[in-house]
Amino acid sequence: MNTPALDVKKAWLSRELKHERQLFRAQFSLDGKFIAAGGQDKLVHVWELEGDKKKTLNAHKTWVSSLAFHPKGQRLFTADYLGVIHCWSYEEGGKPQWTIPNADQDNVRALVVTPDGKYLFSAGDDAIIKVWNPANGKPITRLEGHTECIFSLTVSPDGKYLVSGDLLGSVRQWNISDWKPVCELNAKLLHTRLENFIADVGGARSLAFSKDGKLLAVGGMKEAKSNAFCPGKPTVLIFDWASGKQKIELGIKGKSDGPFNALRFLEDGTLAGHTEILHTNSELTFWKTDTPDPLHSITNGSGYDLSLHPDGRQLLVPTYVSGGASGNGARKRHREKYDPNGTNLKIFSLSAKPAENKKAG
Amino acid sequence: MQTKPHNHACGSTDHGVSRRQMLGTLGGAVGFGSLLQPAFAKEIKKQEKRVCLIWLDGGMSQYESWHPLPHSKFSGPFRSIKTSIPGIHFSELMPHTAKIAHKISVIRTMETMDPNHSTGVPRIQRGDPIDRGVDYPYLGSAIAKLLGPADPGLPPYLWIKPGNGGFIHREAGFLGTQYGALALGNGRPPVHIHRPDSISAELDAARNALRQKANERFKAYRGASEIDAYETSYEMAQQLMARKDIFDDSQISAKDKERYGSHPLGRHILRARQLLEAGVRFVKVNSYHWDTHGDNFNMSQRLVPQVDQPFAALINDLEDRGMLEHTLVIVMSEFGRTPIINSRLGRDHWPDCWSIGLAGCGIKRGAIIGKTTKDGAFVDGEGYDIGHLFHTVFTLLGINSGKTHYRHQGQKLAIANDECEPIKEVML
Numbered sequence: 001m002n003t004p005a006l007d008v009k010k011a012w013l014s015r016e017l018k019h020e021r022q023l024f025r026a027q028f029s030l031d032g033k034f035i036a037a038g039g040q041d042k043l044v045h046v047w048e049l050e051g052d053k054k055k056t057l058n059a060h061k062t063w064v065s066s067l068a069f070h071p072k073g074q075r076l077f078t079a080d081y082l083g084v085i086h087c088w089s090y091e092e093g094g095k096p097q098w099t100i101p102n103a104d105q106d107n108v109r110a111l112v113v114t115p116d117g118k119y120l121f122s123a124g125d126d127a128i129i130k131v132w133n134p135a136n137g138k139p140i141t142r143l144e145g146h147t148e149c150i151f152s153l154t155v156s157p158d159g160k161y162l163v164s165g166d167l168l169g170s171v172r173q174w175n176i177s178d179w180k181p182v183c184e185l186n187a188k189l190l191h192t193r194l195e196n197f198i199a200d201v202g203g204a205r206s207l208a209f210s211k212d213g214k215l216l217a218v219g220g221m222k223e224a225k226s227n228a229f230c231p232g233k234p235t236v237l238i239f240d241w242a243s244g245k246q247k248i249e250l251g252i253k254g255k256s257d258g259p260f261n262a263l264r265f266l267e268d269g270t271l272a273g274h275t276e277i278l279h280t281n282s283e284l285t286f287w288k289t290d291t292p293d294p295l296h297s298i299t300n301g302s303g304y305d306l307s308l309h310p311d312g313r314q315l316l317v318p319t320y321v322s323g324g325a326s327g328n329g330a331r332k333r334h335r336e337k338y339d340p341n342g343t344n345l346k347i348f349s350l351s352a353k354p355a356e357n358k359k360a361g
Numbered sequence: 362m363q364t365k366p367h368n369h370a371c372g373s374t375d376h377g378v379s380r381r382q383m384l385g386t387l388g389g390a391v392g393f394g395s396l397l398q399p400a401f402a403k404e405i406k407k408q409e410k411r412v413c414l415i416w417l418d419g420g421m422s423q424y425e426s427w428h429p430l431p432h433s434k435f436s437g438p439f440r441s442i443k444t445s446i447p448g449i450h451f452s453e454l455m456p457h458t459a460k461i462a463h464k465i466s467v468i469r470t471m472e473t474m475d476p477n478h479s480t481g482v483p484r485i486q487r488g489d490p491i492d493r494g495v496d497y498p499y500l501g502s503a504i505a506k507l508l509g510p511a512d513p514g515l516p517p518y519l520w521i522k523p524g525n526g527g528f529i530h531r532e533a534g535f536l537g538t539q540y541g542a543l544a545l546g547n548g549r550p551p552v553h554i555h556r557p558d559s560i561s562a563e564l565d566a567a568r569n570a571l572r573q574k575a576n577e578r579f580k581a582y583r584g585a586s587e588i589d590a591y592e593t594s595y596e597m598a599q600q601l602m603a604r605k606d607i608f609d610d611s612q613i614s615a616k617d618k619e620r621y622g623s624h625p626l627g628r629h630i631l632r633a634r635q636l637l638e639a640g641v642r643f644v645k646v647n648s649y650h651w652d653t654h655g656d657n658f659n660m661s662q663r664l665v666p667q668v669d670q671p672f673a674a675l676i677n678d679l680e681d682r683g684m685l686e687h688t689l690v691i692v693m694s695e696f697g698r699t700p701i702i703n704s705r706l707g708r709d710h711w712p713d714c715w716s717i718g719l720a721g722c723g724i725k726r727g728a729i730i731g732k733t734t735k736d737g738a739f740v741d742g743e744g745y746d747i748g749h750l751f752h753t754v755f756t757l758l759g760i761n762s763g764k765t766h767y768r769h770q771g772q773k774l775a776i777a778n779d780e781c782e783p784i785k786e787v788m789l
Contacts, residue, residue, distance in 0.1 A: 021434075022702060040438075040702070062431075063438035081438035106662075107438070125662075199650070199663035230655040230705075258655060258705055276655075276705045302704040320704040338738055340434050340701055 004313060004351035006268055008286040009296045014314070014349040017047055018321075023343040025067045026318040027307040029076075029090070035307075036076050036090060037318060037345060038064025044078050046090045047345075055093045059086050068111040068120070070134055077120060077134070079108035085122060087137060098137040103130055110153040112162075114176065121162055123150035129164055131179070141179050145172055148200065154207040154216075156241070163216065165204025167191060171218055173244075185244050187237050190220030190259070201230050208263040208271070209241070215289060216241050217271055219260030231257050234275040238289050250287045252294060257282075262306035264315070266350065270295065274303035274317055284317060284348065298348065315348045408687050409511035410722060410758045411637050412504060413675070414645045415630065415692045416486075417668060419478070419652030420715075422698035422708050424737065425452050425661035427467050427716035433736040435700035437658055446727045454665035457673035458718070463727040464676055464685075465720040466787045470731025472744025473696060473712040478652070481695040481712070487534070488751030490778050495769055496534035500754065501643040503776065505540045506533075506767070507760050512640025515604060516597040519636055520544040521629045522647040526551060528594030530586075535769045538590035542645065543597045547625070548632040550608040551598055607639040617678075621671040630671035634678055637688055651694060654707040668692065676720050689722035689757055700738040714740045717750070723757045723789050730786045748778025756783045 023039035035047045044057035044064060060080045067078045075097070076090040083104035086096035106125035113120050113134060120134040127150055129143035148167040155162055161182065162174040169188035174181055192201045206219035216239045221232030234257065236250040250271070258276035265271055271287045283297040300319055307316040321342045422437070424430060429441035429452040441450035444462035451459045458465070474489065475481035487497040498506065505517035519542065520529065526546030530538035545551070556565055572595075580588045601607075613631065621627040626648045633644040648668065653660045672692055679685040697715025698708035714733055732741045755762035755777060762783065767774040 022706075062440075065438070082440065199660055201656075230660070322704060338700070341704065 003311065004354075006266060006270075006313060007351050008266070008270055008272070010352040011284075011296075011298060011315075011348050011350050012353055013346055015347040017345040017347075018342065019045065019345065020340070020342045022320055022341055023318045023345070024063070024065060024304045026305050026316055026345050027067060027069060028309045028314075028316055029069050030071055030310060032310040034090060035316060035345060036067055036069070036078075037343075038067055038078055039318075039343065040340065042080075044076070044086075044088065044090075046076070046093075055090070057086075057088050057090070057093060057096075059096050059099070060084065065107055065109055065124075066111045068113050070113055070120075071115060071117045073117075075134065077111050077113070079103065079111050079122060079124075081107040083108055083124070085111070085120075085132070085137065087134070100132065100137045103132075104128075107149075109149065109151050110164075112153040112155055114155050115157070115159045119176065121153050121155075123153055123164055125149045127166065129153070129162070129174070143174055143179060143181070145181050146170060148203075151203050151205050152207040152218075154209060157209055157211060157213040163207055163209075165207050165218060167200050167203035169202070169204055169220070171204050171207070171216075171239075183244055185216070185218070185239055186246070187218045187220070189222045189237065189249075190218065190235060192222070192224035192232065202232060202259060205259045205261050206263045206273075208265055210265045210269060210271075210289075211267055214241055215239065215247070215265075217263045217265070217273075217289070219263045219273055221257075221259035221275075232259065234258065234260050234273075236260055236263065236271065236273055236287070238271075248289065248292060250289070250292055250294075252283065252285055252297070258302070261304045264306045264308045266308065267312045272306055272308075272315060274300070274306050276302035276304065284315070300346065301344075309347075313350050315350055317346045317348065319344045319346050406512060406640055407682075407684060409640065409642070410508065411511055411641070411684075411688045412500075412643045412722075412754070412758070413630075413633050413637060413688060413690045414500060414643070415633075415668065415672060415690070416645055416647045417651045417692070417694045418482070418647055418649045420694040420696045420698055420710055421651050421665070421668070422653065422657060422661055423469070423711075423714075423716040424698070424700070424708075425657070426455055426665055427451060427718060428469050428733070428737055429453075430737040433700070435702070435736050435738060437661070437702075439658075439662075446729065449729050452665065454661060455669040457669045461673050461676050464680065465690075465718055465726070466724050466728040466730060467716055467718050468730045468745060468750075468784065468787060469714075469716045469733060470740040470742075470744045471697070471712075471715045471717055471747075471750075472740045473715075473747050476696060476710040476712050478695060478710075481710075485693075485695045485747050486532075488777050489747045490775060491780065493772065493774060495772070495774065497774075498534040498536045498540060499532040499542070500751070501542055501645050502533040502536055502540040504643045504754075504758065506536045507755070507765065507776065508642055508758060510640075511642040515600055515607075515639060515641050516543050517642040518542045518645075519641050519643070520645045520647065521548045521632055521636075522645075523547060523625055523629075523649060528590060528597065530590040530593070535774075536767070538586055539593045541590065541593065543594065543601075545632070548629045550601060550605070554598065554602050554605060554608075556602065604639065607635055617674075620674045622667060624667045626667045627671040630675050634675055637679070637684065638682065653698065654703065654709055655705040657698065657702070657707045672718070679721060685721040687722055689724065689754065690718075690720045691754070692718040700736060714738060714744065719787060725787055725789055728787060730784070745784055746778070746781060748781030749784050751777040752781055752783040753787060757788065 021041040023037040026037035046055040062081045074091045076088045079085045085100040085103045104124040109124040120132040123129045127146040131140040146166045152165040165171045169191035171185040201224040208217045218237045222235045224232035260273045285297045303317040431441045440453040444459040446462045486499040501518040510517040526544040530541035533540035621631040696712040699711045752762040
């Protein structure tokens with residue numbers, strides 16, 4: 001069967017999986033047959049896409065904050081806000097294969113595995129990157145240098161470098177062969193601390209490499225105005241990986257709100273990003289990385305993650321759904337029904353609908 | 362106005378004894394009166410009731426502080442930690458306060474009326490009295506009126522806040538401008554507190570006399586309130602000029618600075634301790650930016666420790682100095698935050714069920730008050746409105762809140778909401 005042409009301007013919502021609690025992270029498995037997701041209900045949910053079977057993996061004691069699939073075998077790594085990492089056989093289910101009880105002092109905000117499956121990296125609140133053996137969860141080394149909590153990790157497509165981004169907008173490159181720091185990229189535009197603030201806001205919330213490894217995208221927001229709503233200007237900085245120099249700044253025209261929490265490059269070099277917007281609709285945004293304004297956008301709720309299916313034509317966005325009573329002060333009228341917000345795992349097809357494809361063909 | 366400004370309704374059995382002991386000591390040592398008098402005066406001054414209101418403007422999340430409920434469907438991701446009260450847990454973001462939980466009380470069932478900042482802040486700080494067509498005073502101004510200054514040489518109501526300072530007379534409401542708050546921007550003394558060297562004391566006095574004369578002439582045929590406000594602020598500035606020592610940071614040890622924290626709220630609560638020690642009746646400390654509609658959990662992780670550390674340090678220091686039984690400390694906001702987490706991982710405004718912390722001056726030690734529904738969303742049983750808290754505060758300060766009234770343009774006005782009463786569960 002021919003793969004349909006990639007055309008983000010004709011993207012459409014092809015499927016939705018509904019869940020009654022908020023899910024922060026959702027990823028396709030590397031064979032594209034499963035989706036794993038985790039969030040506020042402390043559980044890891046695994047949907048089998050053919051047949052709609054679902055498993056629930058239960059071991060975390062608090063919110064699940066990040067997850068990553070191993071490129072070989074059927075292993076899934078999940079982490080939580082208390083610094084715990086579990087390794088699961090997501091097809092078999094049951095108990096974790098192994099557990100790291102103290103991967104971080106607090107929240108493990110990012111997990112990533114090298115393309116060859118040799119290393120698992122974790123990072124979060126204690127600002128130290130830990131390197132683990134994915135086979136057994138044993139520690140290999142620690143990479144120190146960040147001074148504030150680390151939000152994001154990624155590995156270059158050639159598997160040679162690890163990249164990490166922190167709250168202060170420091171993006172650091174590490175050599176995987178000798179674990180030495182290589183350089184620091186300046187994404188400090190994505191961090192705000194105003195004179196009357198009593199907290200740091202923003203940070204390098206998301207990282208993504210282009211398929212050829214020539215570009216690195218760093219997502220977040222700039223110019224945060226106060227730390228109540230934390231509104232800022234959702235912003236992506238594109239760096240030339242070879243020189244470490246910023247090439248261009250991407251944004252959303254006229255919008256001011258939350259950061260880009262997730263970014264993914266598509267095979268034709270288009271960048272996809274998703275932000276969070278308070279109480280209103282957000283946008284799944286696409287750019288050509290040589291132009292600051294978006295190529296296309298799709299109205300959506302707030303989304304915290306993006307995952308590209310291995311076929312390159314489907315994008316998964318865990319999207320929050322308001323239960324209807326999340327505004328200020330419910331008073332007694334809501335006592336009958338007062339439930340947490342849920343999530344729709346939305347799968348957007350990145351090509352024209354089948355009928356249109358056929359017509360075009 | 363009927364007040365009993367110096368009785369001791371805090372209920373402590375030690376209290377009367379210590380006063381009698383002090384009088385006995387003085388009576389028995391008449392011959393040494395001149396030697397003992399300063400110590401006695403100091404002790405009497407220490408026994409003056411004072412209040413420190415720590416105001417977290419915007420609304421602190423009860424789930425990320427006083428009432429974590431880790432098994433609730435609305436809980437955040439943080440651990441709940443044991444406190445010094447068996448069986449009671451606070452959020453892990455409050456480790457210092459958890460250690461002194463046995464010295465304080467927490468009310469977990471505040472159930473107030475207003476979910477908006479613009480109306481909620483004044484409503485809460487005025488105690489939400491029944492509407493009688495007048496602008497009620499904020500708590501600090503009310504206490505300045507009802508008890509007067511604890512030290513006649515100092516203003517009764519100082520307000521430490523980030524940003525600019527100045528004389529904020531609007532807090533006084535119908536009481537009149539003289540009961541307004543003197544705000545110390547960023548905790549610093551008012552600017553130009555020092556008389557310039559180029560102006561002699563005599564010249565300064567002459568200039569003041571001229572200013573007063575001009576004011577009197579102006580007041581004779583114009584509205585007086587603005588002049589009164591100006592006069593009051595001038596007098597307060599003069600008082601502070603005579604007491605520059607209370608802003609002397611060199612008296613604060615490096616260890617104290619570290620214990621309170623280097624962030625603005627820590628520095629400001631440490632300044633509050635200095636002012637309370639010096640004899641200021643009511644000190645309000647404001648912290649802003651608690652309105653975490655977005656990114657509540659990252660923000661709480663940053664913000665809550667900034668009140669936890671200096672609040673615990675203040676309670677310990679007041680106790681060590683023998684001041685806690687005479688000083689009421691309140692930590693509160695205009696409301697709590699929603700159980701439901703919104704689409705930006707924030708919590709919104711929630712007056713329906715929220716928590717406040719209290720200590721000192723007749724507040725029970727180690728009392729955790731109020732029953733909520735299992736998930737913490739609503740009060741299960743009786744909730745407390747802000748009127749109840751105002752009655753409680755006045756009672757603890759020795760003011761009979763049911764019988765004391767303001768008089769305003771011939772109208773008799775209750776000092777607290779007539780439909781509420783003191784929260785007995787929280788008082789000794």
